[in-house]
Amino acid sequence: MSVVVKICGLSTCDTLEAAVAAGADMVGFVFFPASPRHVGLDVARELSDQVGSRAAKVALTVDASDALIRDIVEILKPDLLQLHGSESPERVRALKQAFGLPVMKAIAVATAADLAVLPAYAETADRILFDARPPKDATRPGGLGMTFDWELLRDLNLSLPFMVSGGVNPGNVAAALRVTGAGGVDVSSGVERAPGAKDPELIRSFIRAARASEELMT
Numbered sequence: 001m002s003v004v005v006k007i008c009g010l011s012t013c014d015t016l017e018a019a020v021a022a023g024a025d026m027v028g029f030v031f032f033p034a035s036p037r038h039v040g041l042d043v044a045r046e047l048s049d050q051v052g053s054r055a056a057k058v059a060l061t062v063d064a065s066d067a068l069i070r071d072i073v074e075i076l077k078p079d080l081l082q083l084h085g086s087e088s089p090e091r092v093r094a095l096k097q098a099f100g101l102p103v104m105k106a107i108a109v110a111t112a113a114d115l116a117v118l119p120a121y122a123e124t125a126d127r128i129l130f131d132a133r134p135p136k137d138a139t140r141p142g143g144l145g146m147t148f149d150w151e152l153l154r155d156l157n158l159s160l161p162f163m164v165s166g167g168v169n170p171g172n173v174a175a176a177l178r179v180t181g182a183g184g185v186d187v188s189s190g191v192e193r194a195p196g197a198k199d200p201e202l203i204r205s206f207i208r209a210a211r212a213s214e215e216l217m218t
């Protein structure tokens, strides 16, 4: 089974190149000023040109305005919008209509009760991304290197493609994919040496580990 591998929070040319050259399917760019991975529009333009069509570009926003998303769409030319805030199913639908792009909605998970929202999002989103629910005092809703109980997703009956994220790294990515049955995996902190500082060797190890797990799942 082929797994979609997304490396998120890329902000420099060399780490972006490491991800694309190692075979990342998706590369993510964070547009959220409170994040150590935030990129401005000028940097986004440069990184977008560098990717070209070698990987799918993902724009990560958190409860962003239409105006900001319009600028991002114009400059980054993303293939997918990742909504990582408290965007409602109606907001997902409206953004899809306004920008004509597929949407991946992040769902924060701590307990089984958090999965109750899935039927509503399954009607409007194109893809679901499961991430750990952040602590109440967190300064950002993701990118914290926190895992959740993957067993909550075992035997999940979801009509949409879904990805697992939250605290995955080269050492646990195979288990995350095996337990959850996810068709993709997304990583940020697990391929960094400090918040926001991606490590090319960790990126390569992560992608190698994810690809190796594909063979075990066939």
Ligand SMILES: O=C(O)c1ccccc1N[C@@H]1O[C@H](COP(=O)(O)O)[C@@H](O)[C@H]1O
Binding pocket: 008, 009, 028, 030, 032, 035, 036, 037, 060, 062, 084, 129, 131, 140, 141, 142, 143, 144, 145, 146, 165, 166, 167, 168, 186, 187, 188, 189, 190
């Ligand atoms: O990366 C960030 O700083 C970030 C900020 C705001 C929302 C989401 C963010 N990152 C996403 O969070 C998950 C998990 O990240 P991690 O691997 O646990 O660090 C991932 O999808 C990132 O794309």
